[in-house]
Every structure is written in structure tokens, then in C-alpha cells.
Amino acid sequence: MEPTPQTEGPSRRSVLSRAAAVAAGTAFASSALAQQSASPPSDAHSQNEANKTPTDPFPKNPELDQMFPSSFNPPYSDAGDVTTFKYPFSLGHNRVESAGWARQVTARDLVLSKDIAGVNMRLEPFGIRELHWHVAGEWAFMLQGNARVTAVDSDGHASVDDVSPGDLWFFPGGVPHSIQADAGGCEFLLVFDDGNFSEFNTFLITDWLHHTPPEVVAKHLDVDEKALKSIPPKDLYIFTGSPLQSLDADRKRALGPEGPPKIPFIFHMMQQKPDFDRKGGQIRIVDSKKFNISTSVASAHVRLRPGAIRELHWHPNADEWQFFIKGRGRQTVFTGGAKARTMDFHAGDVGVIQRSLPHYIQNTGDADLEFLEMFKSDFYQDLSLNQWVSRLSPQLVADHLKMDGSVFANLPKEKAGILPV
Ligand code: MN
Ligand code: MN
Numbered sequence: 001m002e003p004t005p006q007t008e009g010p011s012r013r014s015v016l017s018r019a020a021a022v023a024a025g026t027a028f029a030s031s032a033l034a035q036q037s038a039s040p041p042s043d044a045h046s047q048n049e050a051n052k053t054p055t056d057p058f059p060k061n062p063e064l065d066q067m068f069p070s071s072f073n074p075p076y077s078d079a080g081d082v083t084t085f086k087y088p089f090s091l092g093h094n095r096v097e098s099a100g101w102a103r104q105v106t107a108r109d110l111v112l113s114k115d116i117a118g119v120n121m122r123l124e125p126f127g128i129r130e131l132h133w134h135v136a137g138e139w140a141f142m143l144q145g146n147a148r149v150t151a152v153d154s155d156g157h158a159s160v161d162d163v164s165p166g167d168l169w170f171f172p173g174g175v176p177h178s179i180q181a182d183a184g185g186c187e188f189l190l191v192f193d194d195g196n197f198s199e200f201n202t203f204l205i206t207d208w209l210h211h212t213p214p215e216v217v218a219k220h221l222d223v224d225e226k227a228l229k230s231i232p233p234k235d236l237y238i239f240t241g242s243p244l245q246s247l248d249a250d251r252k253r254a255l256g257p258e259g260p261p262k263i264p265f266i267f268h269m270m271q272q273k274p275d276f277d278r279k280g281g282q283i284r285i286v287d288s289k290k291f292n293i294s295t296s297v298a299s300a301h302v303r304l305r306p307g308a309i310r311e312l313h314w315h316p317n318a319d320e321w322q323f324f325i326k327g328r329g330r331q332t333v334f335t336g337g338a339k340a341r342t343m344d345f346h347a348g349d350v351g352v353i354q355r356s357l358p359h360y361i362q363n364t365g366d367a368d369l370e371f372l373e374m375f376k377s378d379f380y381q382d383l384s385l386n387q388w389v390s391r392l393s394p395q396l397v398a399d400h401l402k403m404d405g406s407v408f409a410n411l412p413k414e415k416a417g418i419l420p421v
Contacts (some may be wrong), residue, residue: 013368070330070342077332080339082315085112089120093212095200097238099127100181105350107195112352114195115376116297116321120348121188121199122236123147123181128241131205133176136192139297141269141372142167143325145186148244149266150254151177157261158254160249166270166301168286175265182244189323193296193376207235214361267291269301276417280308281368283417288378298380301374302418304329304363309419313384314358318375322351327369331361358385387415 035121048054054073056065065072087110092103105115115137123129123145142163146180149169152158162182171177179188190199209217209231218225244250274282287298298318302310304327324345332342335357344364345351353359363369375381389397390411398405 038356083340092176100238105130112265117197119190129179134202139191156258160250168267204235278418280418287380304369310361320353321374325370328365
């Protein structure tokens with residue numbers, strides 16, 4: 001594609017003078033990024049390429065423009081045609097049922113979302129997500145309320161667990177399961193290890209048995225065929241069930257001679273100590289090393305204080321699929337070839353950062369920003385700018401960036417995770 005004034009990157013000279021200006025600020029990372037959010041830029045380094053605030057005399061959707069200032073008035077460092085890397089659940093079709101709802105973001109909505117599809121589901125009090133299974137593995141994060149989950153593996157190990165906010169579950173592909181809200185109802189995020197997954201095309205018990213010859217079903221359930229007339233002709237999907245029985249009673253019923261599952265289906269993510277506990281926030285990492293059954297989804301939960309930055313980093317092993325739980329922020333992705341794009345994110349948004357592309361996330365709101373990072377992998381992996389640069393000869397780095405080498409000599413070798421606020 002021929003470069004146009006809009007897609008051209010900043011000139012080499014302006015990049016260098018900018019780097020020098022950044023070096024005069026706080027070491028390496030924060031000052032170039034601590035610019036433009038919703039308010040107009042305040043210094044020369046926070047301007048877009050044209051160095052002016054764009055006007056829009058015929059506003060088509062001023063509310064959206066205001067919500068996404070980095071799109072309408074991108075920072076100076078953005079350039080080129082970088083594929084959209086966000087999609088809000090708010091734009092997803094919501095399947096509304098009598099006892100809850102579900103909406104999804106898949107590769108059909110967000111082209112980059114090829115490794116993972118996500119579902120946001122609400123169950124009203126005593127709402128049940130119908131007994132089912134699917135080909136993809138299912139990882140989940142409980143957002144609000146409490147639920148009881150059941151699963152049975154192919155060796156007959158059965159599991160019944162109650163989950164609360166911050167808990168995870170993982171059901172490998174083919175493992176049948178159910179989710180049942182308690183008297184308070186609940187909401188959760190489901191993540192599937194296949195971007196083309198559809199939550200509205202799973203193997204539901206009513207749908208399956210309705211589409212099996214009745215004499216076959218009757219033989220299995222040891223009943224008269226007439227008794228099967230009450231099986232609903234259409235799936236229930238999400239419906240109101242009976243109040244929950246005691247967990248002990250359900251567990252007793254589930255326990256066979258095989259005993260409980262050797263590897264638990266659930267994990268209390270938010271009860272574990274943060275892997276990074278900084279002034280700017282915390283990061284908790286959970287992959288199959290801790291949550292052994294989750295062999296196809298690795299994850300991190302990140303909380304950023306206002307103004308804090310999840311440091312410039314990349315993930316060598318997999319694409320990152322993000323879900324924003326609370327707050328607002330922005331991130332810039334550099335795709336190589338002088339191309340970069342900044343986008344704003346709000347609670348309920350999904351983001352995808354492709355494998356090995358460097359990015360940062362900055363809290364641009366006045367409350368905590370909380371989000372999840374998910375990877376189709378059995379392990380979590382990242383590498384950061386500072387981790388890299390701090391291990392090199394300061395002179396080698398200074399030769400590249402035309403800066404004073406002492407800046408790099410003082411960088412801590414320990415991975416920051418989150419930069420000091
Ligand atoms: Mn499921
Ligand atoms: Mn990341």
C-alpha cells in the first residue's frame with residue numbers, strides 16, 4: 001500500500017528528538033505514555049501527527065467519539081492501518097431467556113479472536129444453564145454471585161462445587177457439566193479454546209434426547225416410552241430450577257467407587273497471593289502449573305490503580321484475549337513496519353493482542369481498572385521491555401537510542417509487571 005500522509009509513521013528525526021525528550025523524564029516507560037486520554041493533550045509530545053486537535057463540524061456519533069478519544073484523536077506515535085483489536089460485549093446479540101441471558105464474542109465478531117471465544121452469562125436466582133457439553137474446553141471466571149457447578153469425567157470421577165466471585169472452573173472438551181445459580185443469581189465470563197465456538201450450538205440434554213428414537217431413550221432410562229412425552233421438544237438452555245440442596249448431599253450422590261476427580265475442576269484465583277504486588281496494582285497468574293486441569297487456557301488477572309501502567313511487554317507463546325471487568329483504560333499495539341494503534345477500553349470490552357506484539361495497558365480512569373488476560377496455552381509467558389534492556393550493556397542500548405547510557409545502567413533487573421505510579 002502506498003503511504004499517505006495519514007498512514008506514514010513519524011519521521012526518524014522526530015522519533016529521535018522525541019526519544020531524547022522521553023529520556024529526560026522518568027527513566028524509560030511512563031512519560032511517553034502518560035498523555036492524552038479524554039482531555040485535550042497538554043504538551044507537544046502528546047499530540048497527534050498533525051499536531052492539532054481534530055474538529056468535527058458534523059458529528060455523526062459524538063458519544064462514541066468521546067468514549068474512544070484515542071481513535072478520533074490518536075497519539076502522535078500511532079501510525080498505519082492496524083486491524084481493530086477490540087469488540088464490546090455491548091454489541092453482541094443477547095440471547096434472553098426466562099431465567100437469564102448470554103451473549104458472545106467470537107472470531108465472527110472480532111477477526112483476531114481466532115484462538116478463543118468468550119461468553120458473558122447471567123443466571124437469575126435458581127437459574128440453570130442446562131446440562132450440556134461441547135467440543136471446546138471451557139474456562140470460566142465468576143464475576144458476581146454464587147453458583148453450583150457439576151461435572152463428570154470419562155473415568156466416572158464426579159465433581160460438585162460451589163463457586164463465588166474470583167473463582168475459576170475448567171471443563172475439558174467433552175466433559176458434561178451444569179451451572180446453577182443460588183438464591184441470589186450470578187454472572188460469569190466463559191472462555192472457550194476455539195475462536196469459532198458458538199455457545200448457541202452445544203450438546204444439550206433435552207435437545208439430544210428429543211432427537212433420539214424414544215424406544216432407545218426409554219431403554220436407557222428404564223421407563224415406558226409414554227413417560228418421555230414430557231421431555232421438552234425445544235431445548236431449555238437457561239431456565240429456572242429448584243432451590244439448591246445441601247452441597248454435602250449433592251456430593252454424596254456424585255461420589256462413586258472411583259472417588260472424586262484427581263485433578264479439581266475449580267480453582268480459587270483471587271484467593272491466591274498476587275504474583276506481582278506493586279504500588280500501581282496486582283497481577284495474579286494462573287496456568288496449568290497451579291490449575292492443573294486447565295491445559296488449554298492460561299490466564300492472568302490484573303488490577304491497575306488510576307494512572308498505573310501494565311508495563312510494555314509481549315507474549316511469545318500465544319495471542320492474548322482480554323476481558324475488561326471494571327474501569328477504563330487504553331492500550332497501544334505495535335505491529336512492526338512502523339505501524340501502531342491505540343484503542344480505548346471500558347468494562348465489558350474484549351481485546352485481542354496477537355502473539356509477540358508489544359503492548360502496554362494504562363488505567364485512564366479515576367477508579368481501579370480490572371481485567372483478565374487469557375491465552376490458549378498450558379502456560380503463561382511474557383517478556384518486558386525493561387526486562388530485556390536491563391540485561392544489556394548500557395552502552396549497547398545507548399548506541400541505539402542515542403541516550404545517556406546511565407539511564408539503562410540503573411534499570412532494575414526484576415520484572416516490574418506494573419510500573420510505579
Ligand atoms: Mn459449557
Ligand atoms: Mn499482555
